Amino acid sequence: MVTPLDIIKKKRAEAVSRIIGKGYLSTKRVYVGMATCEIAAGSDEVMRVFRDAISKGGLTDVYLSQKGCVGRCNLEPTVEIIESGKNPVRYGLITPEKAQDIIDRHLKKGEVITEWVID
Amino acid sequence: MNEEYITIYINDKKYKVKPDQTIMQAADACGYHIPRLCYHPKLSIEGACRVCIVEVEGQRNYVASCAFPVSDQMRIQTNTPQLRRARRDIIELIIDNHPEDCHTCERDGNCELQRLASSVGIRARHFDGPRKQYEIDLSSTSVIRDPDKCILCGRCVRMCSQIQQVHNLTQAHRGFGTVVMPAYNMPMSESVCTKCGQCINVCPTASFLEKNYTQELFQKLNDPDLVKVVQFAPSVRAAIGEAFGIGAGRNMEGELVAALKKLGFDYVFDTQFSADLTIMEEASEFLERVHNNDKLPMITSCSSAWMKCMEQFYPDLIENISTCKSPMSMQGAMAKSYFAGKIDVEPKKILSVAVMCCTAKKYEAARPELEFNGMRGVDIVVTTREIAWMIKSAGIDFVNIQAEGFDNPIGLSSGAGTIFGVTGGVMEAAIRTAYELSTGQTLVDIEVEGVRGLKGIKEGSITMEGQEIRVAVAHGLGNANKLLDIVRKEPDRYHFVEIMGCPGGCIGGGGQPYPGVNSIPMDENMLAARAEALYSSDRKKTIRRSHENPSIQQIYKDFLGRPLSKKSHELLHTHYKKKLPKGIVPEAAKI
């Protein structure tokens, strides 16, 4: 008999493969905080910069996702970049201009912009 | 467990009490009257005023005894110094936000808040500050709303929504700015208020009052050009004694006639006479509907609050409503036509006054639909409370007064007219007459028990000419609501339905005397005593059927011809129309 647990495990496997299908295993994953507090601080504009860069700017091999609030209210908007084999980097107080810099310097050239990093 | 009784301790004394009751109920049974304010036995538990707080061992805070259930081995303290102080502080807070105008207040001497303050010993003010200041709403013909006097016990709100289900009153705004008002702060005149006045009955202070016409009446009573004619309703005589400290249930008919004469009325007539007249018309109308296969069930139209309620919430039932005016309005019409002719006075010279147990009658008297020949049938309506005050104010010794009889020709009544004042009375009176009109035989067993008593909805049936006539009775608009929902769903279930707007019928009207010390407004025993005053009066009468009333026979012979004649229709019948007031119209009117 198929139990609810069997069904949910199947759903999980499907979900994982779909997430991977969306490019999760790309070399770089970018998370932009998109809760009300983050949006109020301007994160939707930051998100737009990343989206545009992917759709128009030729930014490839990047998995972009939104995330909820992690609790660092005074540093919002936050952007988190996870690269396989490297320390995750979390940027705070990001503006659309800084987002563009992150794309140009960090995502394209691999340079961590230390002065914006939350440590 | 021996579940019959549990043990509790009140102020360290041991008592055996029934389980499944509140601390307050248990304390009452044990002889402790815990002070209370927002509590009312007929209404839901509000727990708002916090006057009835007690200490219960094991509870961190004081608990409201009106709401908290007793349990076995519970230890309750009702009178410790710290509790007394907290209770006093609470009542003081209420008083600190209440106008300091007791001497000029209409309820001076009759005010629950005054009594309460005195009983807990408030002798100084500790927390004086600004008080609420609102506009008094004088817009209604019947009910005045004075939010300054309101102490937010919520009784009126619960009465209006739970018993009457009119949902006119509600608390609005927050905190210190909370105020009881109709939806959207509509004036009472434009709201869904049915003018039943039950808010006045349950208000502990003077936040709700009837619109007072006593000064105007004193003025007019001194006008030598007017012929002053007065009528009073059955239930006024059953209750007015209470206003003079006479216990509920004494019929003060003759005393009231005498007092009204002393006040300066030229003629004192009986609304019970026109109650008989109403029965003649209404029973005939009913039989006509049955014979002609017209709209049934026929629904009575004597209660003015119900009239207002019906026009706004049940306009779909307008065709079911009897076209008969209420007894008061029939009496007014007879006074200004038949009687005016008899004494050869111009109708406009007649001042027609009605003393009613009701606040909505003030509204009814002003309804343009009830006018005839460009005149109102009744010029001034005063309540039982108002007339009692006038009698006192005029220095008339009501308690020791010598009883007198009604004037004629519209003063004689049958027992059927008497019981109009009690829920089910109209139905019973109508059956007595309709049976004879339709079968030609006299109904022997005339006390129709099925429609008596204070049950919310009552049903009964009687066989006439081989046909079963099913009847139903509801009193209080909440019960009416329930009954009419049945009528809407099952239009064929009943032939005849009686609706009275107030709990208990007219005896529980919104204009009846305020409760005395230690009694509760709308108390069931008090209502039963008032009802019994009318039923016993019926039993004592030799004429107990409306059509046997010789004055009624005379008026048809001399003046009206027969029931439902053209003249009857001109003077005794009316019409209704859909009236949706502003503000929120409850679910019931969504048609």
Add this chain to the structure above:
Amino acid sequence: MGKEYVVTLCEGPSCIHKGSRRLRQLLEKKLEKHGIAGKVRTFLSGCLGMCAKGPIMVINPGYVIYGGVTVDDVDEIVEQHLIKDNPVARLTVKESHLYNRFFRVFGDAKFFGKQMRIALRNCGIIDPESIEDYLSLRGYEALAKVLTDMTPEDVIEELKKSGLRGRGGAGFPTGLKWQFTRAAESDEKYVICNADEGDPGAFMDRSAIEGDPHTVIEGMAIGAYAIGANKGYMYIRAEYPLAIERIQKAIDDAKKHGILGDNILGSDFSFDVEIKLGAGAFVCGEETALIHSIEGYRGMPRPRPPYPSVKGLFDKPTLINNVETWANIPVVIIDGGDWFSKVGVGKSNGTKVFAVAGRIVNTGLVEVPMGTTLREIIYDICGGIPGNKKFKAVQTGGPSGGCLPEDFLDTSIDYESLAEVGSIMGSGGMIVIDEDSCMVQMAEFFLEFTQSESCGKCTPCREGTKRMLEILTRISKGKGQDGDIEKLERLGHMIQKASLCGLGQSAPNPVLSTLKNFRDEYKEHIYNSKCRAGQCKAMLSYLITDNCIGCGACLRACPVDAITGNKKEKHLINQDICIKCGKCYEVCKFDAVAKS
């Protein structure tokens, strides 16, 4: 050396079996030996879902995951990674699937190091609008587990074992509440999620729903299964449009997946959630008022008993918990009541989310294990007071919590300890107050809020808080009278003990606690006309000192022409005209305007 680390050890049954507990003991011993115990925090997590590769050890910052760690590896990990910052490559687990569990956030070690995330475990980590993200993190597994092999009684038993208590403020044992609601006989029952978050400055519920809406739904579904309900209401304040949007999307997505609706996941359990919007009344956070509001009535509390578990929504037995409580449920089920009960202290198990605001460097949302001290939150996690100002007080529990002075900073955060010192856990507001704030004004501010949000039903709350506020306002205006303190206390204690609901019962807390802990400040206001924080304008005067060089800046800035003086000469403030707006103080570049 000097880097701080957080080492997370998996304590799932499989990892325990493979020796994770021994690993932890050994690790702690080694840390001690190397003198780095203060820099490295060890931390146990529930099952991380990588059982095949256990025991699992995660080291942050760096988000390095070690698998198959044995006792022989501990020395190398300590010496290489924790001392030399050189991860041990041979032990790292390759990223073959999604590791988005809550330990990921510990990269930000200063802020997150002392935190532990259970309710917020997915917040800020997953895409809240993606049910796939949630499913990938064992989302809805707890529900499936419950439906597969747990009876409702098992669920309640597990919950009782966990020791979880209501996170809405009162701290009633959740398992008991569920048991009562299950025991109540009725043809119909309801579950309600209370998301009517109204405390000023608090946003725990909003963040939780916006960051991880499915968790709340899963919790509610488990609750419904346990008590025998088929219908749930999410009562959320209308001022949270994004949270509403996300919870609605989550409900819709869950329905599409057969996780809500009829016959959930092929079982015979059916459950649906409906969103009800609150209309902005603070008191609707009180459960009976909330129930009235859902029923369509004015949101006013009613006396309890009967409790909602017996007579709740539409007079049916109703299980009502707040967002954070619901969010804990799936973890209790998956990781087990035993594991959960080991987090926390005393009778307070698990974690608590706080929204920290006020005079604090890192304002934000933190989730800490019960037993963490106020000092740890304020100084370690949130970075202390900005501008080298002195700490004065912290107020816990929202507008009706108590204000605790420095002496209480080492109070453990749990229901009992906070109550003992005269404050409350509340729903998780935490406001830090520094020396620049006047405690009379603070009390006035909070009381102003609660008294204006009183529903107006019961006398003590409606009338009493108003009179208290009048007295406070009088004091802060410099018109305090002898006897005012005693009146405040008399009223305050009466309101606490006699009010109908929690709003009234707790409304006097800020006043009574400041009266207790900062009584001198009140006395100074009343008897010496002095506000030591310089906040009460009525008691404040601005003076120009000898530092004045007569530049005229203050003279030009003064909106009421209260300042006179010739150029290059010392200026003067006419105290009769001065409105104490402070403009002169702000514009003076020579420190020549003094407040007194």
